Amino acid sequence: MNLIEIDNLKTYYRTEAGDVAAADGVSLSVSPNETLGLVGESGSGKTTVAKSIIRLLPDNGDIVSGTVKYNGDDITEMSMKDVQRKIRWKEISMIPQNAMNGFDPVHTVGAQIIEAIRAHEDDTTKANARSRAKELFEDLGLDAERIDDYPHQFSGGMAQRAMVALALAVNPAVVLADEPTTALDVVIQDRILESISELQDEYDTAMIMITHDMSVVSETCDTIAVMYGGRVVEVGDADTIIKNPRHPYTLGLRNAFPDITADSQELISIPGTPPNLVDPGEGCRFAPRCPFAEERCWEETPQPEEYDDGLVVECHRADEAEMLREEASKRDTWKQAAEEREQAVTDGGPDE
Structure with a gap:
């Protein structure tokens, strides 16, 4: 049985x-001990999915429909009191994007970890909680005595590790890691990702890794789900997604992913901007930026379809994967698509 089972989740934000x-x-689904990578550009919906899982949405955010089940229980049907007491941190914890903002600046980092442990484990003494906090610091390569320091005394990398310690403090079954290495240099990124992976094995924890960086998911994840415009457009085994994706958007993301094993590689960006999700309309949401879009792509929303390689893809042309991969590797393919899009707007086409 899956730990987390998300079915047809629709989460909207009210705006003017x-x-x-x-x-x-x-x-989406997450199995015990699995690491699922949610990858896509900013605004694709990754963080919204994570916050929906633990009902941590802002005041203008609503789960409109769908279910989010944890061990068979629908979190969307629970009272907020039960979610806070029984689900958040105890069963599902979160590493936020900005670790510095995740800690209360007027309390020491250790005090906050100790408080989290004792809030969810009534029979744990303060001494035992402090000992566990120190152990987590050491596991993450931090000086155990630094638990008595305040957040402002930590560097960005140290604060991120301390936030990982807080997320793992009560041995949750699932950790939601939202861009856990953002704004850190590559050496610190690698150390943190390695520490997270080691602690996952030690504490028997599943994880949802949220990132825009294909290199992060390729290094850490068992399964990858690619999001675009609020939808999961491709999902499957991480190795297959990285090496042989079927969706043009995933191919575009891969073009921007440097490969040090390649003799020469030209990084190619995806032209255009993400869709307006206030009124996305019918059709494929990637169509305005896609070099392979046909008339039906503008008119018919593609539905998920599973292929022999195990990938589940929302694309009308996913069965032409070999051709898509070859053509998507060429800069001229994307350049021509951008030029045609600009001409369509000028002529009063679908984008106007």
Whole structure:
């Protein structure tokens, strides 16, 4: 049985311009000990999915429909009191994007970890909680005595490790890691990712890794789900997604992923901008930026379809994967698509 089962999740944000469909029909699952990578550009809906899982949405955010089940229980049907007491941190914890903002500046880092442990384990003494906090610091390569320091006394990398310690403090079954290495240099990134992986094995923890960086998911994840415009457009085994994706958007992301084993590689960006999710309309949301879009791509929303390689893809042309991979590796393919899009706007085409 899956630990987390998300089915047709729709989470919208109320704005003056209208409802933003940040997560629009998302279905995903996470098994025990699995690491699922959620990858995509900013605004694709990754963080919204994670916050929906633990009902940590801002005041203007609502789960409109769908289910989020943890061990068979639907979190969306629970009272907020039960979610806070029984789910958050105890069963599902979160590493936020900015670790410095995740800690209360007026209390020591250790005090906050100790408080989290004792809040969810009534029979744990303060001394035992302190001992566990020190052990977690040591596991993450931090001086155990630094638990008595305040957040402002930590560097960015240290604060991120301390936040990992807080997330693992009560041995949760699942950790939601939202861009855990953002704004850190590559050496610190690698150390933190290695520490997270080691601690996952030690504490028997599943994880959802949220990132825009294909290199991060390729290094840490068992399964990868690619999000675009509030939808999961491709999901499958990490190795298959990295080496042989089927969706043009995933191919575009891969073009921007440097490969040190390649003799020569030209990094290619995806032209255009993400869609307006206030009124996304019919059709594939990637169509305005896709070099392979056909008329039906503008008119018919593709539905998830599973292929022999295990990938589940939302794309009308996913069965032409070999051709898509070859053509997507060429800069001229994307350049021509951008030029055609600009001409379509000028002529009053679908984007106007």
